[in-house]
Amino acid sequence: MSEKKQTEQxxxxxxxxKKHTVIGPDGxxxxxxxxxxxxCTDLPKVEAPYKGVLExxxxxxxxxxxxxxxYGTGCGSIELPPLFSPRFDAYRFGVAMxxxxxxxxxxxxxxxxxxxxxxxxxxSYEQMQNPKYVIALGSCTIxxxxxxxxxxxxxxxxxxxxxxxxxxxxxxxxxxxLAGFNKLKxxxxxxxxxxxxEYIEKLEWYKANQKKxxxxxxxxxxxW
Amino acid sequence: MNExxxxxxxxxxxxxVIESQPGQIFVSLEASKLIPMITSLKTNHGFxxxxxxxxxxxxxxxxxxxxxVLNNPKEKQDLGxxxxxxxxxATMESIHHLWKHAATFQRELKEMFGIDFPGSPGxxxxxxxxxxxxxxxxxRDFDTKKYSEETYFPRPGRETNDPATFMKQMLYPDD
Amino acid sequence: MFPEADEQGMPVMDLDSQKYIKIWQGPNHxxxxxxxxxxxxxxxxxxxxxxxxxxxxxxxxxxxxxxxRYIQCFPTCIRMCVPEPDxxxxxxxxxxxxxxGIDVPPMADWIRMxxxxxxxLQVLLRMVPGQAxxxxxxxGAQWGLYYRxxxxxxxxxxxxxxxxxxxxxxxxxxxxxxxxxxxRLEDNLKKVESFMKDIDRLIYSNAVFKKRTKGIGIIxxxxxxxxxxxxxxxxxxxxxxxxxxxxxxxxxxxxxxxYNLEHESDVFARFRVRRKxxxxxxxxxxxxxxxxxxxxxxxxETPNVLHWKVPKGETIVRCESSRGEYTFYMVADGxxxxxxxxxxxxxxxxxVAVLEKLLINANISDVSPIMVSLATCPPEIEx
Numbered sequence: 001m002s003e004k005k006q007t008e009q010x011x012x013x014x015x016x017x018k019k020h021t022v023i024g025p026d027g028x029x030x031x032x033x034x035x036x037x038x039x040c041t042d043l044p045k046v047e048a049p050y051k052g053v054l055e056x057x058x059x060x061x062x063x064x065x066x067x068x069x070x071y072g073t074g075c076g077s078i079e080l081p082p083l084f085s086p087r088f089d090a091y092r093f094g095v096a097m098x099x100x101x102x103x104x105x106x107x108x109x110x111x112x113x114x115x116x117x118x119x120x121x122x123x124s125y126e127q128m129q130n131p132k133y134v135i136a137l138g139s140c141t142i143x144x145x146x147x148x149x150x151x152x153x154x155x156x157x158x159x160x161x162x163x164x165x166x167x168x169x170x171x172x173x174x175x176x177x178l179a180g181f182n183k184l185k186x187x188x189x190x191x192x193x194x195x196x197x198e199y200i201e202k203l204e205w206y207k208a209n210q211k212k213x214x215x216x217x218x219x220x221x222x223x224w
Numbered sequence: 225m226n227e228x229x230x231x232x233x234x235x236x237x238x239x240x241v242i243e244s245q246p247g248q249i250f251v252s253l254e255a256s257k258l259i260p261m262i263t264s265l266k267t268n269h270g271f272x273x274x275x276x277x278x279x280x281x282x283x284x285x286x287x288x289x290x291x292x293v294l295n296n297p298k299e300k301q302d303l304g305x306x307x308x309x310x311x312x313x314a315t316m317e318s319i320h321h322l323w324k325h326a327a328t329f330q331r332e333l334k335e336m337f338g339i340d341f342p343g344s345p346g347x348x349x350x351x352x353x354x355x356x357x358x359x360x361x362x363x364r365d366f367d368t369k370k371y372s373e374e375t376y377f378p379r380p381g382r383e384t385n386d387p388a389t390f391m392k393q394m395l396y397p398d399d
Numbered sequence: 400m401f402p403e404a405d406e407q408g409m410p411v412m413d414l415d416s417q418k419y420i421k422i423w424q425g426p427n428h429x430x431x432x433x434x435x436x437x438x439x440x441x442x443x444x445x446x447x448x449x450x451x452x453x454x455x456x457x458x459x460x461x462x463x464x465x466x467x468r469y470i471q472c473f474p475t476c477i478r479m480c481v482p483e484p485d486x487x488x489x490x491x492x493x494x495x496x497x498x499x500g501i502d503v504p505p506m507a508d509w510i511r512m513x514x515x516x517x518x519x520l521q522v523l524l525r526m527v528p529g530q531a532x533x534x535x536x537x538x539g540a541q542w543g544l545y546y547r548x549x550x551x552x553x554x555x556x557x558x559x560x561x562x563x564x565x566x567x568x569x570x571x572x573x574x575x576x577x578x579x580x581x582x583r584l585e586d587n588l589k590k591v592e593s594f595m596k597d598i599d600r601l602i603y604s605n606a607v608f609k610k611r612t613k614g615i616g617i618i619x620x621x622x623x624x625x626x627x628x629x630x631x632x633x634x635x636x637x638x639x640x641x642x643x644x645x646x647x648x649x650x651x652x653x654x655x656x657x658y659n660l661e662h663e664s665d666v667f668a669r670f671r672v673r674r675k676x677x678x679x680x681x682x683x684x685x686x687x688x689x690x691x692x693x694x695x696x697x698x699x700e701t702p703n704v705l706h707w708k709v710p711k712g713e714t715i716v717r718c719e720s721s722r723g724e725y726t727f728y729m730v731a732d733g734x735x736x737x738x739x740x741x742x743x744x745x746x747x748x749x750x751v752a753v754l755e756k757l758l759i760n761a762n763i764s765d766v767s768p769i770m771v772s773l774a775t776c777p778p779e780i781e782x
Contacts, residue, residue: 012355013385016414016421023655069427070429071426071427072433072434073434073455074434074456075481076479077433077434077481077779078481078482079561079562081525081540081544082544082547082548085541085544085545085548086541086544086545087283087545087548089441098526100431111422112458114454114455114457114458115353115354115355116353116354116455116457117426117434117455117456119354119687120426120427120455124427142265142379143378143379144372144376144378144379146474146475146478147458147463148372148378149368149369149372149373149463149466150368150372150458150459150462150463151361151366151368151371151372151375151459151462152353152361152457152458152459153376153458153459154376155372155376155377155378156376156377159377171562171563173561197228198730209377212375212698213375213376214355215355215356216354216355233735233759242712242713244497244712244713244714244715245497245714245715247646248714248715248744251477272624272625273624273627274627275627275713275715275717275726275743276726276728276741276743278684278728278739278743280730280738280739281739291713291728293715293728297640299626300645300683303461304713304715319611321420321628323625323626324622324625324626324752324756325625325626325627325747325751325752325753326749327752328747328748328751328752336461342733350454351453351454351486352454352457352781353454353457361459361462362461362462364465366462368459368463368466369466375675387468387471388705
């Protein structure tokens with residue numbers, strides 16, 4: 001990273017993330033640069049899918065156990081708890097809620113994304129393990145919906161993250177979300193859901209779009 | 225309520241007294257007299273609750289209207305106080321010492337309208353926006369549609385119709 | 400253990416001294432209500448400093464209203480509070496009527512009251528068992544969601560929508576009740592009543608629940624007016640407030656009910672106030688169904704909504720939501736577009752000023768019970 005960019009980034013950093021000196025237990029001074037010391041700065045590589053029966057078997061296994069990150073980013077999150085309640089019961093489709101990105105494979109963007117949330121969503125998405133899929137709920141993720149002229153919500157999600165399935169509606173009913181899960185399963189089984197690899201192949205384009213609207217970019221380029 | 229207005233009128237130069245609903249009165253006041261007046265209302269007349277604290281941008285008069293709505297929970301009365309300040313050097317006295325949550329309102333007004341409240345705790349911290357580098361968005365000269373189209377990659381194919389002309393075309397195409 | 404203070408009275412906490420750790424609760428956290436986050440500085444288990452961060456749901460509604468006509472504001476404004484959208488519809492409709500001087504037929508007011516109480520019931524069915532969900536008793540929350548679906552079914556039958564209804568419009572409502580609607584609602588109310596008995600057995604008399612919630616998050620009585628605390632949180636401290644009784648709107652003055660008061664002002668007291676609110680709401684729904692007329696005019700004449708010029712003026716409209724006082728401040732400048740619509744919901748103070756103060760010296764495991772008991776709803780803070 002160039003010197004100028006570094007100072008620009010420093011402007012937005014929280015005080016504990018700036019370069020500073022820590023005094024150790026024996027009185028020695030330790031230089032700490034949290035952004036470089038605590039995060040992995042390498043960029044990820046494309047993982048080519050296996051071929052033949054093995055990939056088919058893996059895709060079947062992936063499709064039948066979709067673990068969703070329980071991150072309610074917008075209005076649509078009000079329809080997610082009923083999805084796991086007795087009436088709609090998404091568990092019978094192999095869909096389960098997980099509290100942390102490290103354990104989950106599906107990111108549901110439930111509605112509009114404010115710029116401040118987009119930053120956290122990108123971070124959550126990059127922390128998830130491959131293979132990972134994105135479901136976008138609601139018309140706000142497709143073209144901005146009713147917030148198309150708002151100064152703080154994005155219009156098209158596919159410019160920032162690779163989207164596998166869109167579910168239209170404002171907000172989509174739980175039945176529609178279940179149909180969306182089925183669509184995602186078909187897509188995974190047919191081997192087309194390569195969003196994670198697509199994200200890495202076009203990383204420069206995605207990052208340029210993201211940095212265009214997140215003006216206080218103060219994290220590493222790729223958050224592992 | 226009218227006794228109260230007469231009482232205030234004797235002590236403070238209020239004008240534009242309008243009763244918008246029964247038990248709900250709006251008055252206008254000079255900005256410099258605001259703190260003495262609401263302190264007196266709070267301590268002597270039982271207006272102990274701050275309900276609304278917001279601003280309106282009258283760009284054609286080059287003024288910000290700051291509205292304080294105080295509520296008297298015992299008498300069930302509302303009193304709205306309008307204060308006008310200039311848009312160019314928008315500064316107002318802080319009331320965080322009277323109500324604890326006034327600091328939150330002032331943080332939002334600073335961010336959304338650019339009205340400064342010197343001395344209010346945390347007034348410069350960002351509240352709703354992050355990394356905002358344009359003019360404060362709630363000012364009327366900020367065009368949200370233009371900003372959105374320039375920044376957020378609008379999906380092509382979306383047309384905006386003025387509803388009145390659109391419906392006229394639909395209903396009376398021959399006119 | 401207390402941190403030292405600097406000249407401005409802010410605590411100085413040196414994170415490198417290893418006495419204090421800074422952790423974030425939210426925005427991606429199962430225990431946080433909605434999409435908001437708390438920046439906590441802890442020492443051991445104890446919270447030394449808390450700061451609320453909001454803005455993750457900011458859509459700039461108040462800016463968008465400047466570009467929309469009065470009728471176009473309706474689909475936008477109901478999204479300001481996602482769990483209970485009808486209070487937004489009612490407030491905006493009432494404010495527009497007051498500014499334009501339109502009288503609403505009584506039938507429309509009765510139906511509005513029915514819709515508002517149904518909305519309150521469906522929120523409370525999520526919120527009352529949800530209080531136990533924050534300490535790990537998720538069973539009641541699962542049951543509650545099922546009974547909430549029953550009320551949502553009635554909404555779907557009445558309005559066509561599950562969550563967003565768009566039923567209350569300026570001048571009245573969109574239609575009359577369907578045939579047999581009251582019987583089906585009465586059926587649902589009976590089911591809800593029997594469910595509340597289960598909840599009493601499951602949660603109310605649960606020793607662990609009592610132990611975890613009694614004496615936690617106490618709001619002193621002298622905070623209520625300086626902090627602007629309203630609704631069930633204020634009623635749990637013994638403060639008499641209920642907009643339905645204090646400033647009767649619609650036909651609430653024709654119904655019989657009373658303040659649900661508690662005096663301990665801890666999390667358990669707030670839970671008990673909400674539990675009593677469920678009974679009150681069920682009772683009110685029955686009273687409304689008994690007293691409302693069968694037929695009548697449900698919509699007053701309004702000007703053509705596409706070019707409706709509302710005369711110049713300003714007004715405040717308030718109603719009681721399930722969380723507290725919900726106020727709109729509307730300014731019209733005589734054009735087709737509203738000049739300013741400002742919302743002040745109860746969470747504006749509950750989730751920022753009160754929560755930051757209440758969490759100091761609390762245990763870190765009590766954060767989500769306290770947050771849920773304050774019923775913080777981020778969309779109405781950020782709009």
